[in-house]
Amino acid sequence: MKYYSTNGIVSNVSLNEAVIKGLAADKGLFMPEKIKQLPQEFFEQIDTMNLQEIAFRVAEAFFGEDIPADDLRKIVNETLNFDIPIVQVKENIYSLELFHGPTLAFKDVGARFMARMLGYFVKGGNGKSVNVLVATSGDTGSAVANGFLNVDGVQVYVLYPKGKVSEIQEKQFTTLGNNITALEIDGCFDDCQTLVKSAFMDEELRCKMFLTSANSINLARFLPQSFYYFWGYALLKRMGREREFVVSVPSGNFGNLTAGLFAKQMGLPIKHFIAANNRNDIFYNYLQTGEYNPRPSIATIANAMDVGNPSNFARIISLYNNDYNAICKDISGATFDDRQIAEGVKRVYSETDYLLDPHGACGYLALENSLGEGQTGVFLETAHPAKFKETIEDILQQEIQIPKKLQEFMRGEKQSVALGGSFKEFKEYLLKEVLHEGREIYY
Numbered sequence: 001m002k003y004y005s006t007n008g009i010v011s012n013v014s015l016n017e018a019v020i021k022g023l024a025a026d027k028g029l030f031m032p033e034k035i036k037q038l039p040q041e042f043f044e045q046i047d048t049m050n051l052q053e054i055a056f057r058v059a060e061a062f063f064g065e066d067i068p069a070d071d072l073r074k075i076v077n078e079t080l081n082f083d084i085p086i087v088q089v090k091e092n093i094y095s096l097e098l099f100h101g102p103t104l105a106f107k108d109v110g111a112r113f114m115a116r117m118l119g120y121f122v123k124g125g126n127g128k129s130v131n132v133l134v135a136t137s138g139d140t141g142s143a144v145a146n147g148f149l150n151v152d153g154v155q156v157y158v159l160y161p162k163g164k165v166s167e168i169q170e171k172q173f174t175t176l177g178n179n180i181t182a183l184e185i186d187g188c189f190d191d192c193q194t195l196v197k198s199a200f201m202d203e204e205l206r207c208k209m210f211l212t213s214a215n216s217i218n219l220a221r222f223l224p225q226s227f228y229y230f231w232g233y234a235l236l237k238r239m240g241r242e243r244e245f246v247v248s249v250p251s252g253n254f255g256n257l258t259a260g261l262f263a264k265q266m267g268l269p270i271k272h273f274i275a276a277n278n279r280n281d282i283f284y285n286y287l288q289t290g291e292y293n294p295r296p297s298i299a300t301i302a303n304a305m306d307v308g309n310p311s312n313f314a315r316i317i318s319l320y321n322n323d324y325n326a327i328c329k330d331i332s333g334a335t336f337d338d339r340q341i342a343e344g345v346k347r348v349y350s351e352t353d354y355l356l357d358p359h360g361a362c363g364y365l366a367l368e369n370s371l372g373e374g375q376t377g378v379f380l381e382t383a384h385p386a387k388f389k390e391t392i393e394d395i396l397q398q399e400i401q402i403p404k405k406l407q408e409f410m411r412g413e414k415q416s417v418a419l420g421g422s423f424k425e426f427k428e429y430l431l432k433e434v435l436h437e438g439r440e441i442y443y
């Protein structure tokens with residue numbers, strides 16, 4: 001299968017190249033040339049299949065032409081070695097809990113899948129190693145670091161702003177060791193981001209070491225998220241509630257929602273999507289007016305959705321051939337401010353005992369406001385509430401428990417390399433790493 005760029009300037013590339021490059025040379029996002037339909041028989045039997053089997057069938061439709069079935073099955077099984085349960089919150093509203101992975105965030109699945117696919121391609125490349133650079137303000141770094149841990153041939157450098165991430169977040173990427181190196185930068189998140197961007201543009205670094213990124217623009221990270229939608233449908237079908245299936249997706253960069261739109265085009269009977277935003281309502285406004293006006297992000301208590309220019313918007317436009325009416329037919333929008341999110345978390349907890357996190361709360365509230373007669377709503381619960389401990393405790397005015405998995409990170413020993421924040425120092429560090437390790441990295 002070939003992959004085209006949403007900017008349409010460069011020619012189509014192979015899966016291998018799309019995954020290793022991440023972004024196309026014309027700065028567009030890669031999209032598969034065709035989307036395969038899954039057969040009727042698959043949907044009829046989906047309620048008898050387990051998560052790994054469903055995910056494999058979906059992955060095969062995407063990647064089966066390029067990766068042999070045994071290798072692909074291994075990638076899928078190693079990615080999904082945890083459960084994704086569904087919990088009924090109200091009569092017609094269910095929570096699909098995507099947060100049972102190692103860092104308790106839904107980004108674990110995409111990060112783990114991408115790591116294994118990259119590892120597979122590197123292995124085919126004569127023992128050369130790939131260096132992944134990732135700048136983080138907290139959450140992405142932990143999912144990527146844990147996802148890539150111990151993947152052969154892949155070195156990960158996590159750049160994070162000194163003193164600006166919470167202790168628990170810091171522990172999640174500084175205690176791993178092995179192929180994961182944490183770089184503590186004397187600066188803010190934007191400085192980290194700038195260092196990474198400068199490295200990608202640096203001629204000398206680019207020819208001496210193989211560099212790639214691991215954010216949600218990479219198709220190997222966002223596309224596997226379509227598994228959730230098939231799995232959610234299968235779980236509803238087991239309960240006989242799969243008709244009139246509405247999915248609500250807490251959205252920031254729109255990778256998750258875009259993966260759902262792919263699932264629908266592959267034949268999954270999803271009635272309707274809701275894109276749930278916090279106050280960063282750029283997509284909501286687009287649906288209301290047909291005009292897309294990106295703007296700087298606003299800080300909210302659902303901070304993983306504080307995005308002012310969603311990177312996957314270009315993929316949605318491309319998927320619908322820029323047909324605004326067709327987009328509005330499939331997706332509606334919703335937006336909630338901090339006060340509404342906080343009231344929602346509090347009310348749902350007191351009414352139902354179910355504790356939402358601030359992101360999932362947007363998804364839940366959107367369903368509560370809009371579900372029609374006979375419809376069943378599923379919202380994607382994208383993070384465990386304990387990841388936002390202070391916010392939740394502030395809202396509920398009571399202490400909440402930290403799950404064991406998070407506590408275990410706290411016991412690890414922080415290891416990081418302190419860097420000043422100038423590009424010169426960062427570049428020298430990377431070049432020394434290459435020499436010191438004696439790795440063969442010329443690609």
Ligand SMILES: *Cc1c(COP(=O)(O)O)cnc(C)c1O
Pocket residue numbers: 105106107139216250251252253254255256257304305359382383
């Ligand atoms: C990343 C993230 C989101 C937004 O997902 P997108 O795919 O970027 O739209 C929502 N909730 C949480 C907890 C996240 O970490």
